[in-house]
Amino acid sequence: MIKITNPADCCGCTACASICNHDAITMTPDALGFFYPEVDASKCTDCGLCEKVCSFNDNYDTSLNLTEPVAYGARQKNIDEVMRSRSGAVFAAISDYILDIGGIVYGAGYTDHFRVVHKRATTKEERDEFRGSKYVQSDMNTIFRQVKKDLKDGLTVLFSGTPCQTSGLNSYVGSKLRNNLVLIDLVCHGVPGPYLWRDYIAYLEKKEGASIVWVNFRDKEQFGWKAHKETFKFNMGGAK
Ligand SMILES: Cc1cc2nc3c(=O)[nH]c(=O)nc-3n(C[C@H](O)[C@H](O)[C@H](O)COP(=O)(O)OP(=O)(O)OC[C@H]3O[C@@H](n4cnc5c(N)ncnc54)[C@H](O)[C@@H]3O)c2cc1C
Ligand code: SF4
Ligand code: SF4
Structure with missing residues (x-):
C-alpha cells in the first residue's frame, strides 16, 4: 500500500485513491491544506495498484512520450480572448474545439467561497470559469474517476492541470483509454497550500x-x- 514518508514524493493528484477498488484511500489535508493519501489498513488487500499508478514511481509508463519534444509558440489573434485568459488563451482555443465536437473539458474553478477545485464543463460558459491561473493546489476530489467514466462512455475529454496532475491522470487512465484524452499541462513553478x-x-x-x-x-x-x-x-x- 502507498505510504508517503517524504511529502516531496506526492503531489496530491488522487491517482492512487481513484484506482483503489476498495476505497481504502482517503485524501487528507495536512496543516497547509495540501492533500496526501491516507490508507485504511482494514480495507486494504495489499494489491499494490496504488503504488504502481503513482507517477512518482520509477516504473511510471513513459512509452507514449516523444523522443524529442516538439515546441510551438502560439497565442490567439482575438485580443478579447487573450485578455480573458492568463496567457495567450491557447487553453480556450483548444477547449473551444473539444466542446464544439461534443467533448468534455476539465479544469480548475472555484467552489465554497473561492476554494480551488477541478470541475467538469460541457459548455463554453462553464469552461470560462477555468480561465486564469489560480495559484493554489486544486482539489481533484473524484474528478479522475469522472474522466475515466467519460472516456469509457466514448466521449472526447480535455483535462487541464499542473504537470503532476496530468501525469497522475495519464497513469490512472492507462494506455487503452488514452486515444480520446487530450492533456494540457501548464508551465508551473509549484502550488501554494x-x-x-x-x-x-x-x-x-x-x-x-x-x-x-x-x-x-x-x-x-x-x-x-x-x-x-x-x-x-x-x-x-x-x-x-
Ligand atoms: C500553479 C501555477 C503555476 C504557474 N507557474 C508558472 C511559471 O512558473 N511560469 C510561467 O510562465 N507560467 C506559470 N503559470 C502560468 C501558466 O503557465 C498559464 O496559466 C498558462 O500559460 C495558461 O495559459 P492560457 O492563457 O492558455 O490559459 P488560461 O485561459 O488562463 O487557463 C488557465 C488554465 O490553467 C488551469 N489552472 C488554473 N489554475 C490551476 C491550478 N491551481 N491547478 C491546476 N490547473 C490550473 C485551468 O484549468 C486552465 O486550463 C502557472 C500557472 C499556475 C496555475
Ligand atoms: S498517486 Fe498522486 S496522490 Fe497518490 S501518492 Fe502518488 S502523487 Fe500522491
Ligand atoms: S494496495 Fe490495493 S487495496 Fe491497498 S490501498 Fe493500495 S490500491 Fe487499495
Whole structure:
C-alpha cells in the first residue's frame, strides 16, 4: 500500500485513491491544506495498484512520450480572448474545439467561497470559469474517476492541470483509454497550500469588514501581463 514518508514524493493528484477498488484511500489535508493519501489498513488487500499508478514511481509508463519534444509558440489573434485568459488563451482555443465536437473539458474553478477545485464543463460558459491561473493546489476530489467514466462512455475529454496532475491522470487512465484524452499541462513553478489562500481571504475580509465577491490572481486589464498582483472585489464595491 502507498505510504508517503517524504511529502516531496506526492503531489496530491488522487491517482492512487481513484484506482483503489476498495476505497481504502482517503485524501487528507495536512496543516497547509495540501492533500496526501491516507490508507485504511482494514480495507486494504495489499494489491499494490496504488503504488504502481503513482507517477512518482520509477516504473511510471513513459512509452507514449516523444523522443524529442516538439515546441510551438502560439497565442490567439482575438485580443478579447487573450485578455480573458492568463496567457495567450491557447487553453480556450483548444477547449473551444473539444466542446464544439461534443467533448468534455476539465479544469480548475472555484467552489465554497473561492476554494480551488477541478470541475467538469460541457459548455463554453462553464469552461470560462477555468480561465486564469489560480495559484493554489486544486482539489481533484473524484474528478479522475469522472474522466475515466467519460472516456469509457466514448466521449472526447480535455483535462487541464499542473504537470503532476496530468501525469497522475495519464497513469490512472492507462494506455487503452488514452486515444480520446487530450492533456494540457501548464508551465508551473509549484502550488501554494490551500489553507494559506483560505486564511488570506479571511484576513482581508476581516481587515475590510466586507465579503470578497470576485478574485483575480493576475489581473491583466489593470496591471498588464507581467505584474503578479492579486485583485479582489468586496461587496462594498470597487477593486482592491
Ligand atoms: C500553479 C501555477 C503555476 C504557474 N507557474 C508558472 C511559471 O512558473 N511560469 C510561467 O510562465 N507560467 C506559470 N503559470 C502560468 C501558466 O503557465 C498559464 O496559466 C498558462 O500559460 C495558461 O495559459 P492560457 O492563457 O492558455 O490559459 P488560461 O485561459 O488562463 O487557463 C488557465 C488554465 O490553467 C488551469 N489552472 C488554473 N489554475 C490551476 C491550478 N491551481 N491547478 C491546476 N490547473 C490550473 C485551468 O484549468 C486552465 O486550463 C502557472 C500557472 C499556475 C496555475
Ligand atoms: S498517486 Fe498522486 S496522490 Fe497518490 S501518492 Fe502518488 S502523487 Fe500522491
Ligand atoms: S494496495 Fe490495493 S487495496 Fe491497498 S490501498 Fe493500495 S490500491 Fe487499495
